[in-house]
Amino acid sequence: MTMETTPRWAMPMLHAGQAQKELFHNEALALIDMLLHGRAESADDSAPPSSPAAGQCWIIAAGASGAWAGRDDALALWTPGGWRFVVPEEGLALWVADRGHAMHYDGTDWHDGALRADGLYHDGARVVGARQTAIGNPVGGTVIDVEARAVISAILVAMRAHGLINP
Numbered sequence: 001m002t003m004e005t006t007p008r009w010a011m012p013m014l015h016a017g018q019a020q021k022e023l024f025h026n027e028a029l030a031l032i033d034m035l036l037h038g039r040a041e042s043a044d045d046s047a048p049p050s051s052p053a054a055g056q057c058w059i060i061a062a063g064a065s066g067a068w069a070g071r072d073d074a075l076a077l078w079t080p081g082g083w084r085f086v087v088p089e090e091g092l093a094l095w096v097a098d099r100g101h102a103m104h105y106d107g108t109d110w111h112d113g114a115l116r117a118d119g120l121y122h123d124g125a126r127v128v129g130a131r132q133t134a135i136g137n138p139v140g141g142t143v144i145d146v147e148a149r150a151v152i153s154a155i156l157v158a159m160r161a162h163g164l165i166n167p
Contacts, residue, residue, distance in 0.1 A: 009035065009086060030084055034077040038094035043103055043110055052078035059094065059103065059110055073110060119163065126163045 005012055011028040014021050034057050041049075043059035048067045057077045060068050067083050068076055075094075077084040090107030102113035114121050120128040135154045159165045 009089070027084075030077065030079055031086060034075060034084065034086060035092070038075075038092075040075070040094045040096045040103075042098045043096050044098070046072075048076065048078075048083070054078060054080050057094075059088075059096065073105070128164065129162045132158050132161050 006028075009031060011031050012024040014024055018024070033055070038057065040057045040059045044061050045058055046061040046063045046068065047065045049056075049058075055078070057075055060071050060074050060076050062072045064070065064072050068074075071085055073088060075086045075088060077086070088105040088110075090105060093102050093104040093113065095101075096103050099112065101116040103110050104113060105111075112121070112124070118130060119126045135151065135158055156165070160167050
């Protein structure tokens, strides 16, 4: 028995003696183009845009309507031939333009990526933020206890600002 589509992304397979192989081949290329180093315009739209450009892709938000109805969480790619859809597989990651960072699919839901412009996140909480100014070295030596406490306080403030410890 021959397979009609690839097992992971359901790309059409070519068969010996098949008529119009270019249609199947081109469909597979359109899907590869959507997934290879993928980029989505947004993950917050549940209805198709009114005038998409060929090659633009979206992660369909919950409550999909119009041409996207019933395709929540799927990828939608606009082509000159109309919409192409792909059901995401666990582990898929795409850059999402309007968020400025990647999102990944865990097999059930889409999640924002850990690395973002404003820091590193874990479970949705920022744990490392933007670089702060340097903490000065203690100077002098006549009031060591006061200076040590000031430096420790500055270290704690910086670690909290970076999100490395809780406030």
